[in-house]
Amino acid sequence: MGADKTDEELMLAYAQGDVRAFDALYERQRGMLYRFILRSVSDRATADELYQETWSRLIASRTRYRVEARFSTWLLQIAHNLIVDSFRRARPQAGAEETETVMRELDAPESDRPEQVLSEFEQRRRLQVALEGLPSEQREAFLLRVESGLGLEEIAAVTGAGHETVKSRLRYAFAKIREKFAE
Amino acid sequence: MTSARDQLDREFEAFLAEEESRVASLYRKLPRPEPDARLDAAVRSMAHRALNPQLVAAPRSEPRRWRARWLPAFGAAAGIVFAAGIAWRVETARRSESDRLSAPSSDVISVRQLDVPPPPPAEPPVSPAPPPAQATATLQATRTSRKAENAAAPVPAESAKPAAAPVREKVTAKVAEQEEDRPAAAAAGSLSKTQPAAKPAPRAFPVQAQKRASEMDAVERKQIMAAGAWQNLHDRDTGASAKDGARTKTLDDKAPGTAAASPSGSVAGSAVSTPALAQPSARREAPAPGPAVQPEQAPSRADAAEERVRDEPALSSATAGGKIMAAPTRSSDPNAGLYPEHWLANIRTMLKENRRDEAMRSLAEFRKIYPAYRLPDDLRDLK
Numbered sequence: 001m002g003a004d005k006t007d008e009e010l011m012l013a014y015a016q017g018d019v020r021a022f023d024a025l026y027e028r029q030r031g032m033l034y035r036f037i038l039r040s041v042s043d044r045a046t047a048d049e050l051y052q053e054t055w056s057r058l059i060a061s062r063t064r065y066r067v068e069a070r071f072s073t074w075l076l077q078i079a080h081n082l083i084v085d086s087f088r089r090a091r092p093q094a095g096a097e098e099t100e101t102v103m104r105e106l107d108a109p110e111s112d113r114p115e116q117v118l119s120e121f122e123q124r125r126r127l128q129v130a131l132e133g134l135p136s137e138q139r140e141a142f143l144l145r146v147e148s149g150l151g152l153e154e155i156a157a158v159t160g161a162g163h164e165t166v167k168s169r170l171r172y173a174f175a176k177i178r179e180k181f182a183e
Numbered sequence: 184m185t186s187a188r189d190q191l192d193r194e195f196e197a198f199l200a201e202e203e204s205r206v207a208s209l210y211r212k213l214p215r216p217e218p219d220a221r222l223d224a225a226v227r228s229m230a231h232r233a234l235n236p237q238l239v240a241a242p243r244s245e246p247r248r249w250r251a252r253w254l255p256a257f258g259a260a261a262g263i264v265f266a267a268g269i270a271w272r273v274e275t276a277r278r279s280e281s282d283r284l285s286a287p288s289s290d291v292i293s294v295r296q297l298d299v300p301p302p303p304p305a306e307p308p309v310s311p312a313p314p315p316a317q318a319t320a321t322l323q324a325t326r327t328s329r330k331a332e333n334a335a336a337p338v339p340a341e342s343a344k345p346a347a348a349p350v351r352e353k354v355t356a357k358v359a360e361q362e363e364d365r366p367a368a369a370a371a372g373s374l375s376k377t378q379p380a381a382k383p384a385p386r387a388f389p390v391q392a393q394k395r396a397s398e399m400d401a402v403e404r405k406q407i408m409a410a411g412a413w414q415n416l417h418d419r420d421t422g423a424s425a426k427d428g429a430r431t432k433t434l435d436d437k438a439p440g441t442a443a444a445s446p447s448g449s450v451a452g453s454a455v456s457t458p459a460l461a462q463p464s465a466r467r468e469a470p471a472p473g474p475a476v477q478p479e480q481a482p483s484r485a486d487a488a489e490e491r492v493r494d495e496p497a498l499s500s501a502t503a504g505g506k507i508m509a510a511p512t513r514s515s516d517p518n519a520g521l522y523p524e525h526w527l528a529n530i531r532t533m534l535k536e537n538r539r540d541e542a543m544r545s546l547a548e549f550r551k552i553y554p555a556y557r558l559p560d561d562l563r564d565l566k
């Protein structure tokens with residue numbers, strides 16, 4: 001059911017009491033949301049908790065849902081807020097110093113050595129390491145772009161940051177990941 | 184440097200334009216974890232429960248409702264059991280107290296003969312001869328009490344011992360309250376009746392001694408009376424009577440109507456009351472066997488009669504807890520009938536009143552009667 005309906009229509013149907021609409025909607029979003037959360041927090045238990053809490057908040061606010069943006073944007077916005085709260089509880093947020101360090105690394109001359117041809121496994125491992133090493137804002141922007149397929153405006157809506165800020169975070173994230181492959 | 188930055192910008196623009204960049208394609212090759220079934224079930228359950236709370240929440244609320252219904256009942260039942268337990272304990276304590284208080288309240292020993300028919304009238308007991316000076320009055324008083332005993336419990340003296348005869352006795356004694364209530368004058372009156380020509384009325388027992396005696400535990404009294412009274416009665420009947428021998432008959436003639444004059448007014452039914460029992464219980468704490476009376480200190484006939492009546496050791500006993508054993512008080516000293524402490528207090532009073540000779544005599548008498556008593560320092564070295 002609901003294969004021909006958009007996410008927003010399914011959400012509205014669930015808000016009206018259609019349980020099967022929620023099942024269809026959940027089936028579409030579960031993987032994307034879970035990976036976004038898991039790669040944002042890098043901790044399975046925390047990811048599970050935040051994932052369940054995200055859906056719980058969505059269910060609780062179902063009657064207030066209005067189609068003003070994509071459903072995934074709203075869903076990821078809820079998840080983003082929970083992730084930020086989790087970071088605040090867990091450790092201090094990355095400050096200006098960390099950002100400056102990344103900038104210096106980006107400005108440093110790249111290695112003159114030719115890129116080694118790495119196995120695909122090694123490249124995935126490096127990507128994983130690079131993602132984990134990114135500041136949380138950059139990583140989240142990158143994931144929203146790559147994993148959720150959101151554009152700059154949507155990422156800005158989810159994260160509450162400005163358009164240029166989101167673009168800058170994405171650029172830094174992209175540059176660092178690329179550098180990892182160049183090592 | 185510039186070319187590298189330009190290359191980065193180009194790749195980034197392609198990344199933003201959702202063109203297939205190297206980084207994006209590599210990311211899609213990463214493992215794609217998904218929530219496990221438990222997590223899916225939890226989320227779906229939440230969603231369904233949000234729409235139909237009663238369907239999903241019902242099973243959970245059932246035990247809660249059961250608990251809510253039964254907890255007050257359990258609490259009330261526990262409270263009732265607790266209160267009943269307390270009430271039972273209080274009632275038991277009160278009943279035992281009332282039993283103790285409502286027991287036959289006479290200072291008599293009730294002897295109930297169950298199996299043995301009354302024996303023929305007691306033959307004149309044979310008792311060893313007492314000192315001549317004492318004999319007449321002593322036996323007069325003794326006969327008074329013995330008649331009362333025989334009237335109430337016509338069992339031979341020997342058969343009074345439980346082990347000697349198949350007689351089952353029930354001995355109940357309750358003396359404390361009676362002693363409190365009985366005026367000292369009654370005892371004095373009864374004594375004066377038995378010995379009309381005697382010296383002035385017997386001393387009223389000190390109030391403190393009476394009070395102390397009345398505080399004696401009833402159980403202890405029962406034990407004392409059960410053990411001591413029978414033993415003394417028996418001893419008196421066998422030993423003293425044997426000494427008296429043939430003198431008994433003449434003494435009987437000298438004391439007509441002593442049974443009527445005896446304090447047998449306290450005898451009720453099968454109860455036995457002896458003059459000695461009418462004495463304050465402090466006197467009863469004197470043990471039966473004691474040092475013999477010195478012949479030279481033998482009192483006059485009248486004194487002997489008084490002493491005999493007073494010293495009737497029907498209820499001799501030893502004080503509990505290893506206290507000083509009260510000695511028999513066959514003494515000419517008027518303080519001999521007192522507790523040792525009171526006696527010593529009187530001796531001190533004599534000393535204060537400059538009656539030193541009298542105090543010394545009394546102290547010497549005290550030492551004879553209570554040889555084991557540890558004198559206080561002020562009297563120990565008194566010379």
